[in-house]
Amino acid sequence: MTATEAGLGAQRQSLSFLWLYALAAAGGAVAYVPFLTVLLPERVTGFAGSSGVAVLAYTAFAGAIAASFANIGFGWLSDRTGLRRPWIFGGVVLSGFLLVAMARVDSLVDLIPMIIAWQLALNMMLGPLAAWAGDVVPDAQKGLLGGLLSLAPALGALSGALVTWPGLASPDARLTLVALIVAAMVLPVLIFGHPRPMPSLMEEAPPVQDPLLVERAPVARMWLARLLVQVAEAALFAFLLFWFRSIDRNVTDNDTAAVFSIVLCVSVPLALAAGRWSDRNNRPVLPLTIGAGLGSLGLLAMATAQTLLTAIGSYILFGLATSVFLALHSSQTLRVLPRPRTRGRDLGFFNLTNTVPSLIMPWLTLALVPVFGFDALFLLLAALAAAACLILLSMRRI
Structure with a gap:
């Protein structure tokens, strides 16, 4: 190995750490996907009966x-302490304990505060974990x-299918099973992950003539582009x-789950290929731009779909494009944050692009679809994705 090659190798993180980190990030998804999508609705329905949907909406709102x-x-x-692992x-530990303890909750009065406490504990893990990659x-x-x-999203969805496998575990035991799976996925990177130090990633950006325009403009554009796609x-x-049922009444929830699974599974190799290409060619934003553009085209196709086959095909195009976009955006965001000392906090503000749409869109959809139909909704969403594409096109090459 030459001195140049050794120098280049020192500037690259070990693949073992990257895989352990990816496993931990997937564990973060497993921590909330099966609970929020399957286990929590089951418990709320058991408490509230026919009013469970409204209760679930309020619970999800408070949790978000x-x-x-x-x-x-x-x-x-984690920024202030300079430590990520302890948090x-x-x-x-705390989110797992609270998840298991929910098996003992027997009323809505106790459930909602428990959900809020669990969300606090869960994000004690998720926030510093995201920032650690930037370090x-x-x-x-x-x-x-x-x-x-x-x-992460693929394994999160598969974990939901696993813990609800008929005969595998009782409703209460499912909560314990999720907590154990999360610990098994996250703890290895804390125990065995020894990343190479990257001092250059902890250095403040050099002063520029106009920091508001040069440093923050990419951050704002990346934030807005993600928000539009997430909506x-x-x-x-x-x-x-x-x-799907508005096009074909025979469509079942299992059919929809199968389409989701196809999108999640196929998006993994696509995202890996797109990510490796962007590294080799030093074009980090181009795959994001293409993803937002293809997502917009998929939504336009959905707005004009007349048969179930075209509807599924157009959704798969949209789903693959946006899944790749969101995965790559999560990592490339770390590139544009200008202040390493506030990386964890700043990523928390980026995380609002994940929570805010889930609070807004259900109500907007309920107001729009009954009056104008799904076609109008998809045209609006296509315009938002197209706007995200244009925003990314306007960014300088970073």
Whole structure:
């Protein structure tokens, strides 16, 4: 190995750490996906009966607000202490304990405060975990990191199917099973992950003549582009089954789950390929731009779909494009944050692009679809995705 090659190798993070980190990030998804999508609705329905949908909406709203503040707060605390691992470990233990303890909750009065406490503990893990990647993964590998992060939603969805497998575990035991799976996925990176130090990633950006324009403009554009795409993704996640049934009444929830599974599984190799390409060619924003553009085209196709086959095909185009976009965006965001000392806090503000759409879109969809139909909704979402594409096109090459 030459001195040059050795120098280049020192600037790259070990693949073993990247895979362990990706496993931990997927564990973060497993921590909330099966609970919020399957286990919590079951418990709320058991408590509230026919009014369970309304109760679930209010519970989800309160939890999302708590998650938003907690992600910012614990990210900031990990910045201030200069430590990520202790916060991640504490979040794993505390969120797991609270999840298991929910088996003992027997009323809505107790459930909602427990959900809020669990969200706080969960984001004690998620906030510092996201910031840790920014501390140790160099820009030359952020595309690969984004591709690996695409495993998170896929494994999150598969975990929901696993813990609800008939005969595997009782409703209460499912909560314990989720907590154990999360610990098994997150703890290895804390125990065995020894990332190479990257001092250059902890250095403040050099002073520039106009920091507001040069440093913050990419951050604002990346934030807004993700928000616009997330709005479209949140709307489709909640109402895809209803749209399929508006075209073909014979569509079942299992059919919709199968389409979701196809999108999640196929998006992983696509995201890995796109991420590796962006690393090799030093074009981190181009795959994001293409993803937003293809997502807009998929929504336009959905607005004009007349048969179930075309509806499924157009959704798959949208789903693959936005899944790759969101995975790569999560890693490339780390590239544009200008202040390493506030990386955790700043990523918490980026996390609002995940929580805010889920609070807004269900109500907007319910107001729009009954009057104008799904076609109007998809045209609106296509415009938002197209706007995200144009925003990214306007960014200088970074």
